[in-house]
Amino acid sequence: MLPPRLPLAVEKRALTAPDGTRITYYATRSPYPGAPVVMLANGLGGQHITWSAQIEHLRGRYRFLTWDYRGLFASARPKEDTPASYAITRHAEDLLAILDAEGEARAALVGWSMGVxxxxxxxRKAPRRARCIVLLNGTSGRPLDTVSPLPGMKTVIPSLVELVSRAHALASQVTRRAADVPEALAWLKAMGVMNESLDDAVFNELVQGMSKLDMEAYFHNLRALGDHDASDVLGAIDVPTLVVSGDRDAMTPPALAKEMARQIPGAELYVVRGGTHYTAVEFPELVSLRLEKFLAKATEGAGGTSNG
Known part of the structure; x- marks a missing residue:
C-alpha cells in the first residue's frame, strides 16, 4: 500500500447546525486580509483531501472552506435520524451555517457531483452569498436518473438503492475489503471507470476514506440525493458560472453539463478530454489552472468579504 501524501494545511473545526446536528468542517488560513473565500462542496463519500491539488495550487490567493456531510466521516448523524434530516436542503443550510460561523458574507461556491x-x-436559499459558481461533474436534475444509459433503468435504480441500503452492514464489509485489494485501481482503469492518469496514492486516500464510512448514513444521503432536483434554479443564476465535465463521465454525462451551461445565463463550459466522474483528481493540473483563470476573473476586486 502506497504511503499517503503530506496532509493539507487545514484547520478542523465544528459547529452545531440549526437542527442540532454537529457538523465538522475544515478551513485554510487566509493568505492575506480580505482574501476571497472558496467554499468546496464534496461529492457523496468525498472528503477535503479530494480537493488537495486545487487547494495547494490556489491557497496563496484564496481561503478555502469545506465540510463533511452530515452522518459522514467526522460529522455526526442528525439527532432526528429521519430521511428529511439528510435532504439536500439541509446540506445547503450547513454550507450557509459555516459561512456564518466564519463571518464570511460571500464565497465562490464550488461543487463536485452531489456538491453540484x-x-x-x-x-436558491441565499443567492447574494454566492460570488460565483463552479459546477463540476454533476447535474442539476435527479442524479440517479443518469447513472445508467440503459432504457428504463432510472425507474429501477431507486429500488436498487433502497434494497442495498437495507444491507448497509454488508456494504460496509465489502467497502473495507475493497480498500485492501491492490488491484482495485487497475480494474477500475481497465473498465473505464477511472482514467489511467489517476495517481495510485490519490486513489488510496479516496478508498481508505470510503472504507471508514457509516454506510447506513451514506445510503440515507444517497436516497436524498436521488430525490432532489434543482433544475429550476439554473435560469435564475446571475453570477459568473463555470461548468466542468469529463467527456468520459458515465455517471453524469457531458451532455448534462452542456445543457446546464446552456440554461445558465452567460455560463462557461469546460470539457476535459479523457475525464471521467473523477476529473478533478485525474487531471488536477488542468482543473486547477482552469479554476485559477475563472476565479481570478470572477472575484476581481474582491476583498473585505468578511462580515466582521
Whole structure:
C-alpha cells in the first residue's frame, strides 16, 4: 500500500447546525486580509483531501472552506435520524451555517457531483452569498436518473438503492475489503471507470476514506440525493458560472453539463478530454489552472468579504 501524501494545511473545526446536528468542517488560513473565500462542496463519500491539488495550487490567493456531510466521516448523524434530516436542503443550510460561523458574507461556491446539487440549493436559499459558481461533474436534475444509459433503468435504480441500503452492514464489509485489494485501481482503469492518469496514492486516500464510512448514513444521503432536483434554479443564476465535465463521465454525462451551461445565463463550459466522474483528481493540473483563470476573473476586486 502506497504511503499517503503530506496532509493539507487545514484547520478542523465544528459547529452545531440549526437542527442540532454537529457538523465538522475544515478551513485554510487566509493568505492575506480580505482574501476571497472558496467554499468546496464534496461529492457523496468525498472528503477535503479530494480537493488537495486545487487547494495547494490556489491557497496563496484564496481561503478555502469545506465540510463533511452530515452522518459522514467526522460529522455526526442528525439527532432526528429521519430521511428529511439528510435532504439536500439541509446540506445547503450547513454550507450557509459555516459561512456564518466564519463571518464570511460571500464565497465562490464550488461543487463536485452531489456538491453540484448542494451548491445550487444554497444559491436558491441565499443567492447574494454566492460570488460565483463552479459546477463540476454533476447535474442539476435527479442524479440517479443518469447513472445508467440503459432504457428504463432510472425507474429501477431507486429500488436498487433502497434494497442495498437495507444491507448497509454488508456494504460496509465489502467497502473495507475493497480498500485492501491492490488491484482495485487497475480494474477500475481497465473498465473505464477511472482514467489511467489517476495517481495510485490519490486513489488510496479516496478508498481508505470510503472504507471508514457509516454506510447506513451514506445510503440515507444517497436516497436524498436521488430525490432532489434543482433544475429550476439554473435560469435564475446571475453570477459568473463555470461548468466542468469529463467527456468520459458515465455517471453524469457531458451532455448534462452542456445543457446546464446552456440554461445558465452567460455560463462557461469546460470539457476535459479523457475525464471521467473523477476529473478533478485525474487531471488536477488542468482543473486547477482552469479554476485559477475563472476565479481570478470572477472575484476581481474582491476583498473585505468578511462580515466582521
Amino acid at each position: 446539487q448542494v451548491v445550487l440549493e444554497a444559491y
